Each structure stands twice: as C-alpha cells, then as structure tokens.
Amino acid sequence: MALSFRLCSSPLICRATLASNDNGRNHHANDAAFIRRAADLSEKSAGLTSPHPNFGCVIATSSGKVAGEGYLYAQGTKPAEAIAVEAAGEFSRGSTAYLNMEPGDCHGDHTAVSALVQAGIGRVVVGIRHPLQHLRGSAIRELRSHGIEVNVLGEDFQSKVLEDARKSCLLVNAPLIHRACSRVPFSVLKYAMTLDGKIAASSGHAAWISSKLSRTRVFELRGGSDAVIVGGNTVRQDDPRLTARHGQGHTPTRIVMSQSLDLPEEANLWDVSEVSTIVATQRGARKSFQKLLASKGVEVVEFDMLNPREVMEYFHLRGYLSILWECGGTLAASAISSGVIHKVVAFVAPKIIGGRQAPSPVGDLGMVEMTQALNLIDVCYEQVGPDMLVSGFLQPIPDLLPVIPSEEATFEIEPSVNPFEASIIFFYKTWDLYGSFSNFSPHPVRMPYGEESDDYRTWSSVEHYYQASKFVGVENPLAHDCVERIRTARSPEEAALIGRSKQRQNPELVRSDWEDVKIEVMYTALKCKFSTYPHLKSILLSTAGSVLVEASPHDLFWGGGREGEGLNYLGRLLMQLRSEYIGESSVSAQNASLA
Ligand SMILES: NC(=O)C1=CN([C@@H]2O[C@H](COP(=O)(O)OP(=O)(O)OC[C@H]3O[C@@H](n4cnc5c(N)ncnc54)[C@H](OP(=O)(O)O)[C@@H]3O)[C@@H](O)[C@H]2O)C=CC1
Ligand SMILES: Nc1c(N[C@@H]2O[C@H](COP(=O)(O)O)[C@@H](O)[C@H]2O)[nH]c(=O)[nH]c1=O
Numbered sequence: 001m002a003l004s005f006r007l008c009s010s011p012l013i014c015r016a017t018l019a020s021n022d023n024g025r026n027h028h029a030n031d032a033a034f035i036r037r038a039a040d041l042s043e044k045s046a047g048l049t050s051p052h053p054n055f056g057c058v059i060a061t062s063s064g065k066v067a068g069e070g071y072l073y074a075q076g077t078k079p080a081e082a083i084a085v086e087a088a089g090e091f092s093r094g095s096t097a098y099l100n101m102e103p104g105d106c107h108g109d110h111t112a113v114s115a116l117v118q119a120g121i122g123r124v125v126v127g128i129r130h131p132l133q134h135l136r137g138s139a140i141r142e143l144r145s146h147g148i149e150v151n152v153l154g155e156d157f158q159s160k161v162l163e164d165a166r167k168s169c170l171l172v173n174a175p176l177i178h179r180a181c182s183r184v185p186f187s188v189l190k191y192a193m194t195l196d197g198k199i200a201a202s203s204g205h206a207a208w209i210s211s212k213l214s215r216t217r218v219f220e221l222r223g224g225s226d227a228v229i230v231g232g233n234t235v236r237q238d239d240p241r242l243t244a245r246h247g248q249g250h251t252p253t254r255i256v257m258s259q260s261l262d263l264p265e266e267a268n269l270w271d272v273s274e275v276s277t278i279v280a281t282q283r284g285a286r287k288s289f290q291k292l293l294a295s296k297g298v299e300v301v302e303f304d305m306l307n308p309r310e311v312m313e314y315f316h317l318r319g320y321l322s323i324l325w326e327c328g329g330t331l332a333a334s335a336i337s338s339g340v341i342h343k344v345v346a347f348v349a350p351k352i353i354g355g356r357q358a359p360s361p362v363g364d365l366g367m368v369e370m371t372q373a374l375n376l377i378d379v380c381y382e383q384v385g386p387d388m389l390v391s392g393f394l395q396p397i398p399d400l401l402p403v404i405p406s407e408e409a410t411f412e413i414e415p416s417v418n419p420f421e422a423s424i425i426f427f428y429k430t431w432d433l434y435g436s437f438s439n440f441s442p443h444p445v446r447m448p449y450g451e452e453s454d455d456y457r458t459w460s461s462v463e464h465y466y467q468a469s470k471f472v473g474v475e476n477p478l479a480h481d482c483v484e485r486i487r488t489a490r491s492p493e494e495a496a497l498i499g500r501s502k503q504r505q506n507p508e509l510v511r512s513d514w515e516d517v518k519i520e521v522m523y524t525a526l527k528c529k530f531s532t533y534p535h536l537k538s539i540l541l542s543t544a545g546s547v548l549v550e551a552s553p554h555d556l557f558w559g560g561g562r563e564g565e566g567l568n569y570l571g572r573l574l575m576q577l578r579s580e581y582i583g584e585s586s587v588s589a590q591n592a593s594l595a
Contacts, residue, residue: 028157030064031151031162034096035169037069041071042080042172047246059098068087071083074490074492077460079105085116100127101173102128103139126151128166128400132176177398188322189336190325190326198359199358201358204359209349214347226253228326229256230254230327231327232258234331235263242254253278256269261279270298278301280303301562307338309338329363341394345391426560427549434543436539442460462529464492467495468495470503482498544578550570
C-alpha cells in the first residue's frame with residue numbers, strides 16, 4: 001500500500017479536526033516543524049554506527065522553544081527520549097515531546113517511556129508507530145495509561161503539513177519499515193553516469209565519471225549501509241575497494257556476487273584487515289578458488305540459485321537493514337527485475353563519452369515499449385558540485401498504518417504475542433522480539449575490572465565486558481589500553497569492533513588462556529545481567545521448554561549458523577542459566593512447603 005492518510009474515526013481525531021481553525025493550523029505547523037526536526041536528528045548517527053532503527057526526540061515548551069533534544073546513537077545505547085529529557089531538565093515538566101517514531105522499548109524495562117513520564121512531559125506527538133509488530137502500539141498505550149496526551153500523526157491529526165512531516169518520519173526509517181513487512185533488506189542502487197548515459201567508456205574504464213564531491217557523497221552512502229554489493233565483472237574491471245574512507249565511522253561489509261568465481265587472485269576486496277568481504281556464489285563453483293579466498297579471510301557463501309532475491313533474503317536473515325548496490329548494468333538489471341531494488345540514486349555528470357559498446361547503468365529488462373518504463377516516485381534533484389544527483393523510489397515505502405483500532409480495542413491487543421509458535425526461539429538484533437537475550441542489549445552489568453579484582457565497574461553491556469576480558473591480565477600497557485578503550489566504547493558494536501580487530505591484529509595482547517576461559521567469562525556476565533534485571537529473568541523463564549538460538553549465521557561459535565551448523569554457545573549458556581533458575585525456584589518452593 002502506498003503512502004496515504006486515512007479518515008479520522010477516533011474521538012481524539014474529531015477533537016483535533018474541530019480545532020482546525022487558524023489556531024489549529026498554527027498548531028499543526030508547529031507540530032510538523034518539531035516532528036521534522038526529530039526526524040532529522042534521528043539520522044545523526046548515520047555513518048557512525050551500523051544501521052539501526054532511527055529515533056530522535058525534541059522537547060518543546062509551551063512557548064514553542066526547544067528545551068532539549070537527543071537521538072539514539074546505536075543499538076544498545078541510551079534512548080533518544082532519555083537524552084532529551086536530561087538535556088531539558090526542569091523544562092520538561094508540562095512540555096511536549098516530539099518523537100519521529102514510537103519508542104521501541106523492547107526489553108521490558110520501558111526506559112524511554114519512563115524517562116518521559118518521570119520528567120513530567122505533558123503531551124507526546126509521535127510521527128509513526130513502531131513498524132515492528134511486537135513493539136507497535138505498546139509504548140503509546142503505556143504513555144496514555146500514565147495520563148499523557150499522545151497524538152499520532154495520520155491517526156489523530158490530518159493536514160498537508162503534518163502529512164509531509166509524517167512522510168519524513170517514514171523516510172528516515174524506510175529500512176526498518178521494509179524489514180517489518182518484507183523478507184529482503186532495503187536496497188539502493190547507486191551509479192554515476194555521463195550525460196549520454198554511460199557508466200564507463202567502451203574499454204570498461206570508469207575512473208572517474210562523477211566529481212570528487214559526488215564521490216564523497218558516495219562514501220557517506222556507504223557509511224550508512226550494512227553492505228555494498230558489486231558483480232564479478234566490476235571486480236575484474238575496477239578492482240574496487242568499496243570502503244567509506246571516513247576514518248572512524250561504520251564501514252559496510254563488501255559483497256561480491258559471482259557465478260563463475262572467475263575472479264582475480266589478488267584484489268583490493270580480498271584485503272579484509274579493516275573490512276570484511278563476502279563472496280556469494282553458485283554452489284560448487286571453483287572449489288580451489290573458494291579455498292584461496294577462505295585462506296585470505298574472505299567468507300564464501302554458496303547458493304543453490306545465485307540470484308539477487310535469494311542473496312537478499314539471506315542477508316535479511318543475517319539482520320542487514322540496508323544495502324547499497326554499486327554494480328554495473330548487468331547485475332543491476334537482474335536486481336531490478338527481481339524486485340529487490342527500492343531506491344535509485346544516480347549521479348549524472350555533465351560529460352559525454354560516447355561509444356556504442358559503452359555500458360549503461362541498467363542492462364536488459366525485457367521492455368519494448370516506453371509505456372513499460374519504471375517511473376520513479378518521490379523524485380529529488382540536487383546539484384552536487386558539477387553533477388546532478390537524481391534520486392527516487394522504485395517502490396513506495398509500505399504504509400504500516402494499522403486500521404486504527406478504537407481506544408478499547410487498542411487495550412485488547414496483546415503486545416507480547418509470540419510469533420514463534422514452534423519450540424525454537426531465535427534472537428539476534430536488540431530490537432527483535434527476544435532482543436534482550438543479545439549481548440548488545442542495553443543492560444549495564446557490574447563486573448570486576450581485571451582478573452580476580454575487587455575493583456567492580458559498570459560495563460555498558462555484556463558485550464563490553466566480554467570483549468574487554470580478552471585483554472585482561474596481560475602484562476602490557478597496550479593491553480590495558482584496549483580494556484579501557486572497550487570499556488568506554490560508546491556502543492556494544494564499537495566494543496565488539498575494537499575487541500575483534502585488536503584480537504586479529506595484535507594476538508599477543510590477548511590473554512593466553514582466552515580460548516579456555518571465554519565460555520566461563522560469558523556465563524558469568526550473562527548471570528550477572530539476568531540476576532540484575534528481574535524482568536529479563538522473567539522473560540528468560542517464560543521461554544522454558546523452548547530451544548534458544550542466537551540467529552547469527554556467521555558466528556559459528558556463539559551463533560547457530562545459517563543452517564544450524566553453528567555451535568550456538570550463547571543460546572546454550574542462556575538455556576543453562578534458565579535451568580539453573582528453574583532449579584533454584586523449585587528448591588525454594590520445596591523449602592517453603594517444608595517450612
Ligand atoms: N559508473 C558506475 O557507477 C559504475 C560503473 N561500473 C562499470 O561497469 C562495468 C561493469 O559492468 P557489468 O559487467 O554490468 O558488471 P556487474 O557489476 O553488473 O557484474 C556482472 C557480473 O555479476 C555477476 N552476477 C552474479 N549473479 C548475477 C545475476 N543474477 N545476474 C547478473 N550478474 C550476476 C556475474 O559475475 P561472474 O561473471 O563473475 O559470474 C556477472 O558477470 C565496468 O566497466 C565498471 O567500471 C560498475 C559499477 C558502477
Ligand atoms: N566510476 C564511478 C563509480 N564507480 C563505482 O565505485 C567503485 C570504486 O570504488 P572505490 O574503489 O572504493 O573508489 C567502482 O567499482 C564502482 O562500483 N562511482 C562513482 O560514484 N563515480 C564514478 O565515477
């Protein structure tokens with residue numbers, strides 16, 4: 001369903017519509033402006049961390065002044081709402097909080113909602129409901145249950161300015177919305193072409209068509225994606241690096257799709273010292289070359305049918321939210337035909353190269369009449385240096401507006417419905433249904449700082465503690481530095497990045513018994529987390545009878561692997577902990593009955 005706004009049906013809507021005189025219009029304009037600001041804010045972490053649901057919060061006083069604002073930096077960090085009310089301090093009381101998206105308090109601890117309630121916020125305006133089914137509506141319901149007036153754009157109010165503001169909220173979380181309703185990640189096809197529609201000269205040479213400024217924009221696009229994809233021919237022709245080149249921030253995985261595996265033995269993409277590369281290929285293709293790639297640290301994933309849809313479904317399962325396609329026209333045509341491309345970003349350079357054989361951005365789509373052409377929607381034009389950047393959507397952002405339930409019906413919706421009827425519970429990303437089982441979940445633990453130390457510190461997540469433990473007890477100041485860098489990392493993913501890369505680059509800094517103790521380290525940290533947070537313990541206990549599997553297809557030690565080939569140690573430890581708790585509670589029940 002394309003973007004649209006529905007007719008009002010709830011009492012709140014009618015109240016709002018009745019107030020739609022000039023004063024009402026002013027309110028709408030203010031609300032729209034602050035919601036847009038929240039949406040802009042929510043995108044601030046783009047390129048700094050891996051893509052995640054984007055949340056922004058603006059607190060505005062009754063006189064229309066911004067008192068505080070915040071955005072979610074990465075998954076597993078402090079919610080935008082908590083940051084904003086902290087910044088606003090006493091001004092929060094009676095103010096309005098503008099949220100581009102309903103909070104995703106997915107761990108039962110309701111941090112975002114509590115922050116707003118405790119700060120005395122009087123009214124909350126929400127751009128869109130949370131797209132994920134298991135979170136949608138619950139924070140709104142909870143806020144209302146605390147007597148806070150909550151208005152959801154498109155449900156409680158309608159007007160042109162609010163429609164535009166709501167659209168900006170949909171745009172900043174388009175990848176998440178796609179995740180909620182399709183089985184493929186949000187995909188953007190990007191290319192640079194000359195004014196005569198060529199992406200290379202007839203020799204295949206393409207460096208460079210677009211200007212330096214445009215290419216810097218491409219680095220930003222890469223930094224905001226989980227992965228960048230090219231086809232085998234682009235690797236052979238260009239030997240690309242596909243890095244984001246911004247120094248500190250997030251770097252996407254590089255993916256090569258090649259059926260033949262007829263690829264060079266030496267290539268920039270096989271250097272995985274900084275960024276990983278995955279080659280997706282046809283099952284059974286050039287086994288000897290697969291071995292060579294594996295020896296260089298390149299992951300090879302075989303597919304029975306190597307096509308864009310299969311590959312995208314696979315990366316969806318790996319938790320990828322957004323993918324940037326930087327391939328040539330052959331693979332681009334195949335991806336468009338498979339329906340996996342959602343958006344197109346084209347840099348058009350004012351140059352003419354000519355050449356009958358020179359490649360164009362999209363190969364054969366089998367169309368013969370101009371009436372069959374695919375029309376982009378929501379098209380934007382922007383001049384970037386000498387180039388023109390044209391972007392637009394090939395598919396509308398799905399509108400997940402529910403058929404608006406009545407207030408009573410809203411209360412009847414069971415937010416904790418478990419879609420996994422089967423006895424296997426998968427968990428991975430923190431925003432998923434059982435996201436609190438992930439090491440990245442935002443639950444700080446008090447654990448020792450150093451081996452057998454009495455010096456207990458707060459670690460922002462189990463992942464922080466686990467990664468730092470690799471370097472504990474090593475007599476080397478550099479190892480101490482690693483521990484401190486990991487402890488103070490801004491997010492669990494940064495902690496993981498530092499821990500993993502240091503372990504790879506400086507194995508001498510890792511404690512010698514790490515392989516023997518790592519399971520115990522993890523277990524102790526998990527035990528601390530689940531004992532510290534009773535609601536997490538309850539969620540764990542509620543899974544009794546189910547097998548817990550960390551749905552990480554690439555981590556074959558802690559995760560379950562793609563086809564169950566992983567050892568799933570994280571899932572196992574959680575089940576062990578669950579048994580321990582169940583044992584403890586049955587012993588205490590026995591003691592109580594004896595007493
Ligand atoms: N200006 C720009 O923005 C860009 C320009 N280019 C230029 O484009 C040219 C290369 O274009 P092109 O040949 O189209 O390269 P592609 O990147 O589209 O690579 C095509 C290759 O992709 C692999 N592939 C795997 N699965 C599929 C599938 N289902 N459908 C189609 N291909 C699949 C095959 O590799 P294999 O043969 O290994 O099996 C195929 O040969 C180069 O000159 C390069 O410089 C490239 C990217 C961007
Ligand atoms: N030629 C061309 C592009 N080409 C794309 O960039 C890749 C090279 O990236 P890297 O090795 O990281 O610099 C190349 O393989 C292709 O995918 N991109 C652009 O923005 N503008 C250009 O003019």
